[in-house]
Amino acid sequence: MRYGVIGCGRIHRNHAQAALAVEGVELVGVSDVDEERAATSGREWNVPFYTDYREMLAAGVDAVGICLPHHLHEEVCVAAAQAGVHVFCEKPLATSVEECDRMIQACDHHGVKLAVVFQHRFNDNAQALRRLLDSGRLGRPVLGTALFQYYKNPEDTSYFAGSGWRGTWEREGGGVLNTHAVHALDLLCWFLGEVKETQGLIATLTHSTEVEDTAGGVLRFESGALATIAASMSVGLKFESRITISGTKGVAVLTDSRRLDVEYLNGGRETHVYDEPLDDPSFQTNLAYGRGHLAQLADFADAIAHDRVPVSDGRSARHVLSVVKSFYASARN
Structure with missing residues (x-):
């Protein structure tokens, strides 16, 4: 290719x-x-x-x-x-x-x-959680939670004003939920399915931008499962991303791009740490990026070669954006 x-x-x-x-x-x-x-x-x-x-x-x-x-x-x-x-x-x-x-x-x-x-769909810990859900070992998923928080310096005008497009509704399309925590939202949708209802709140608390720097909300999925999401780029923390999927037989916690912890109703526990090299000079990566670009590009090439739908295709991305927009509409109303 x-x-x-x-x-x-x-x-x-x-x-x-x-x-x-x-x-x-x-x-x-x-x-x-x-x-x-x-x-x-x-x-x-x-x-x-x-x-x-x-x-x-x-x-x-x-x-x-x-x-x-x-x-x-x-x-x-x-x-x-x-x-x-x-x-x-x-x-x-x-x-x-x-x-x-x-x-x-x-x-x-x-x-x-x-x-x-x-690309976070393709990180090893997310792939492992997807297999757990498909196997039924967590039972019926009933609740999800997503937390995304980090610090984007409000005094760093180069990121927003200097870009000419970030921080604006017209050109960026939204703030922390749309551009940063959208990875967490995508994973919630990938794990739990189609969203049928949302209720959201947004706020701009520390940045001089049109768009939000803090957001929170609730989602109801077609399956009946509920989830919450909270996101901010105004907190005094370098980076944290955590997703929990709770089922009738167990609970799984996805931490950053490397760790998966599982606790089952029968008392069993599992911890998996996928030791991705985050300081490898041959590839730009960190806890926020992970190394999923490699696997996703390979999936894309394979989808072309075998004429199949890519794992993360346009329609699933459209659904995620529609959820983001429904959050904004709920917040404004």
């Missing part, structure tokens, strides 16, 4: 490094409207660089990774689909559900795959 990366910001390194590491994938180009940034990336990965992504599409790629500001996802996704190029898009899929629908429709119409980067 000849793979190109569109957008050479921070997260593009995960795409480039994954493409270099995954068997059957070849990194063949990078693109950015900032010529200096595109050239720097091209030199680092030893591939051609472009300042117009359309030139890279025309040069011959099978798939592209979209690593752009949220409001630009639709334009590039549709252009790639029209060129017959498969799309691996960073989360969230778009800034609105309507944009998601147009992206999905374009990919369906032109017969290309659309996958959305929710």
Whole structure:
């Protein structure tokens, strides 16, 4: 799979490094409207660089990774689909559900795959919890909880105002829930299924942004299970992510990207720590990122090769965004 990366910001390194590491994938180009940034990336990965992504599409790629500001996802996704190029898009899929629908429709119409980067599904601890649920060992899931909190310095104006798009409803589409804790929300949906009802609250407590820096809410799933989510980027803590799935036979706790603890009703206990190297200079990773980009890109390539739906596809990402938007609507009402 000849793979190109569109957008050479921070997260593009995960795409480039994954493409270099995954068997059957070849990194063949990078693109950015900032010529200096595109050239720097091209030199680092030893591939051609472009300042117009359309030139890279025309040069011959099978798939592209979209690593752009949220409001630009639709334009590039549709252009790639029209060129017959498969799309691996960073989360969230778009800034609105309507944009998601147009992206999905374009990919369906032109017969290309659309996958959305929710790499935490592919971390070893999340995969293990998914297998536990599928096996029935936790019984019927009845309750989920998700906690996501970290500190984003309100005085660091470069992240928000300096970006030209972060912190705005129009271009980012939302705040901590939409951009950061969306990984936790995606996992809740992946573990517990479709959401039918939400009630949410949002607040902007420490940052000078339009969007929220703190959020909390309740979800009801089609299965009848309930869940809560709480998220903030205003707390005095570097990073914490914790997800609990409680079933009639046991409770499982997912901590960060590496640990899984399980306690069963019959008294049994399990602890699994997946020792991912978080200081490996060959790959940009940390507790927040995990190493799921590698496995997800491999899944995407396999989905193309065998004409199947990727594990994290456009429709599941649309559902997650619809849940985020329903939280915001509930909070405003």
